[in-house]
Amino acid sequence: MASESISVTTSDDQTIQLSRKHAQMSQTINSMLEDSVGADQEAIPLPNVSSEVLKKVIDWCTHHENDPAPVEKVKKLNKKREYKAKNSTISDEWDKNFVNAELRVIVDILLAANYLDVKGLFELMCKHIANELKGKTPDQIRERFGIQDDLTEEDKAAMRKAWGATKNDS
Amino acid sequence: MEDSCSRSETQEWIFIRQATPTIILLRRVLSTSIQAAGPSQALLLSSVTLPGSFKGNLGGSSCHPPGPWFTLGTFFNHSSISSQLQTSIAFKRRLYPPDHKNFIRLPGEGKSHARRKLAWKTEEPTTRKETDPQQRHEMMMTQWSGELPLTAEYKIYGETRTSSFFGSSSFIKNLVTDVSKLWTSISKEKINVSRPLAVEEGDLGDLELLLTNRDVLFHLLSLLRPKDLANLCRVSRKMNFYASHNYVWKSLFDREKKKAPRELIERLSYRELYQHIFRWEWDDAKKSTGLSLVDDSITATRPQQESPANPCVMSKLPFNRIKDSYEVTIRNKGTWLGIGVSDSNLRLQNESTLGKQRHGFNSAFFCQDTTVLQTKGHLDVQVQQALQTGDRLKVKIDFEQKRVLYYRNGKLEGVVNSKVPLKEGELYPVVNLSFTSSVSFVNS
Numbered sequence: 001m002a003s004e005s006i007s008v009t010t011s012d013d014q015t016i017q018l019s020r021k022h023a024q025m026s027q028t029i030n031s032m033l034e035d036s037v038g039a040d041q042e043a044i045p046l047p048n049v050s051s052e053v054l055k056k057v058i059d060w061c062t063h064h065e066n067d068p069a070p071v072e073k074v075k076k077l078n079k080k081r082e083y084k085a086k087n088s089t090i091s092d093e094w095d096k097n098f099v100n101a102e103l104r105v106i107v108d109i110l111l112a113a114n115y116l117d118v119k120g121l122f123e124l125m126c127k128h129i130a131n132e133l134k135g136k137t138p139d140q141i142r143e144r145f146g147i148q149d150d151l152t153e154e155d156k157a158a159m160r161k162a163w164g165a166t167k168n169d170s
Numbered sequence: 171m172e173d174s175c176s177r178s179e180t181q182e183w184i185f186i187r188q189a190t191p192t193i194i195l196l197r198r199v200l201s202t203s204i205q206a207a208g209p210s211q212a213l214l215l216s217s218v219t220l221p222g223s224f225k226g227n228l229g230g231s232s233c234h235p236p237g238p239w240f241t242l243g244t245f246f247n248h249s250s251i252s253s254q255l256q257t258s259i260a261f262k263r264r265l266y267p268p269d270h271k272n273f274i275r276l277p278g279e280g281k282s283h284a285r286r287k288l289a290w291k292t293e294e295p296t297t298r299k300e301t302d303p304q305q306r307h308e309m310m311m312t313q314w315s316g317e318l319p320l321t322a323e324y325k326i327y328g329e330t331r332t333s334s335f336f337g338s339s340s341f342i343k344n345l346v347t348d349v350s351k352l353w354t355s356i357s358k359e360k361i362n363v364s365r366p367l368a369v370e371e372g373d374l375g376d377l378e379l380l381l382t383n384r385d386v387l388f389h390l391l392s393l394l395r396p397k398d399l400a401n402l403c404r405v406s407r408k409m410n411f412y413a414s415h416n417y418v419w420k421s422l423f424d425r426e427k428k429k430a431p432r433e434l435i436e437r438l439s440y441r442e443l444y445q446h447i448f449r450w451e452w453d454d455a456k457k458s459t460g461l462s463l464v465d466d467s468i469t470a471t472r473p474q475q476e477s478p479a480n481p482c483v484m485s486k487l488p489f490n491r492i493k494d495s496y497e498v499t500i501r502n503k504g505t506w507l508g509i510g511v512s513d514s515n516l517r518l519q520n521e522s523t524l525g526k527q528r529h530g531f532n533s534a535f536f537c538q539d540t541t542v543l544q545t546k547g548h549l550d551v552q553v554q555q556a557l558q559t560g561d562r563l564k565v566k567i568d569f570e571q572k573r574v575l576y577y578r579n580g581k582l583e584g585v586v587n588s589k590v591p592l593k594e595g596e597l598y599p600v601v602n603l604s605f606t607s608s609v610s611f612v613n614s
Contacts, residue, residue, distance in 0.1 A: 104376055107376065107380060110380070110390075111382065111386065114385075126386075127393065130390055130393040134394065136401065138401050138404040141409075142405055142406070145375040146375035146376050147375035149405070149406060151407060155410075156404070159400075159403055160465065
């Protein structure tokens with residue numbers, strides 16, 4: 001019988017135990033487990049995920065362990081509703097607190113969720129960053145994400161031509 | 171339009187000449203053909219397809235066997251245009267088409283047509299065998315002398331080409347002129363839509379890490395609305411590169427395409443295509459003489475005081491359920507200003523201002539001493555705060571509820587209810603400008 005916990009090795013060489021149920025929420029780990037059926041239970045290497053980020057991922061998995069699988073969710077939605085769902089805001093209060101972190105951490109979790117293929121977490125992180133970008137002026141985006149304005153006047157004129165005037169242009 | 175069904179060849183040809191396609195038909199034909207075949211074949215396709223209007227105008231008359239006019243389902247290179255036209259003429263003149271095996275009946279054509287074609291096949295082969303091609307050609311040249319051949323010059327993508335055509339000189343000349351004009355306008359449209367800055371430099375700040383997996387970045391950007399992508403483009407060169415990326419706009423376009431017109435133009439990126447379909451611009455042909463359009467017809471201004479009274483300009487395209495709203499920035503308010511909607515009955519220069527005219531439906535957010543919402547001369551809503559330079563006004567049509575909603579800087583200012591149904595394709599954005607007033611569409 002398969003053991004109830006799985007060992008994984010993170011990019012900073014730490015070995016972390018996680019429950020099989022949580023591990024199976026990651027399609028990447030799930031595939032690795034299926035491939036290694038009958039083999040010695042060695043720690044699964046996760047070279048793209050740090051221990052700090054993995055703990056965050058496990059936190060999220062713990063909270064959402066009883067959620068229906070994302071595939072089932074999608075099946076229930078017709079295309080229109082799916083589109084709406086994609087654009088809706090984050091409704092879960094726990095999720096709202098979860099994403100209330102530094103942007104660099106959010107980006108790390110997003111990349112980890114992508115690597116581990118945890119769909120729900122991936123969508124949550126994307127939605128959060130997209131919400132951070134929505135409705136903001138270029139200046140606000142630069143300030144929020146620490147991006148430098150390297151556009152020349154010619155570039156700006158070209159964009160005005162392509163997109164029309166903005167409030168700042170008036 | 172000639173509607174005679176005479177079998178006289180001369181009359182038939184005259185009819186065809188009168189059925190010379192309008193620019194609208196050409197546009198429709200070309201937009202389909204460009205999508206299917208590519209630009210170099212579009213000219214030929216139009217000339218082959220043109221007689222389609224011939225059939226349509228006749229309403230399926232049984233007097234004219236449509237024959238090859240409808241059966242050339244294959245695309246040919248433009249070099250073969252002369253032979254195709256020649257074939258068509260020969261057919262009309264009851265000379266059996268030399269490559270008649272290629273002519274097949276298309277689905278939807280009547281049985282009578284099929285029978286007629288069969289009859290032709292049984293009647294004509296002898297004639298065909300007896301007719302020497304050279305002799306036939308000479309006969310045609312003689313009978314159509316003065317009109318054949320014609321050397322026409324046309325341009326595709328700035329490249330000048332010359333071809334010889336057989337056919338009525340005016341017919342071909344009109345055709346080539348129209349196609350040439352059309353290509354110029356299409357090229358112009360392409361040039362006007364600026365390309366994204368093809369520069370991938372600078373940094374993305376805290377999002378820089380996402381570049382380790384661009385699919386993630388693209389997925390994230392695909393969740394945004396066009397307006398947000400437009401703002402992202404203005405952030406930095408690198409952000410512009412990604413926010414303008416075809417992949418992102420393809421996702422956006424795919425999401426919206428069910429609602430979009432089925433008009434695709436080859437060589438436009440998805441971003442350009444999206445803009446092509448969804449952007450607003452003022453129409454030079456539907457403006458009062460006192461107004462000027464700048465910034466590729468996005469901005470309307472009134473530079474002269476001595477212009478006709480209350481000059482208006484309408485947008486090029488009407489509202490529909492996809493484009494059910496527009497937004498403008500007031501660049502200069504002037505002494506008064508009207509921003510609203512109207513149908514095509516609006517008089518572009520009139521004693522009455524926009525929203526006060528009695529012709530058709532017109533409604534406006536009008537600002538002079540006071541700011542009001544007025545429709546066909548009726549005051550609907552008195553707005554407390556006057557319009558200011560820099561304000562953003564949005565006008566939205568609710569086709570279901572028969573009403574026009576007016577927003578200022580994102581806040582609803584008032585609603586105008588219409589007694590008559592508001593129909594798609596009949597209402598246009600309109601502005602009514604005083605001296606120095608200037609208003610720009612916000613297309614994002």
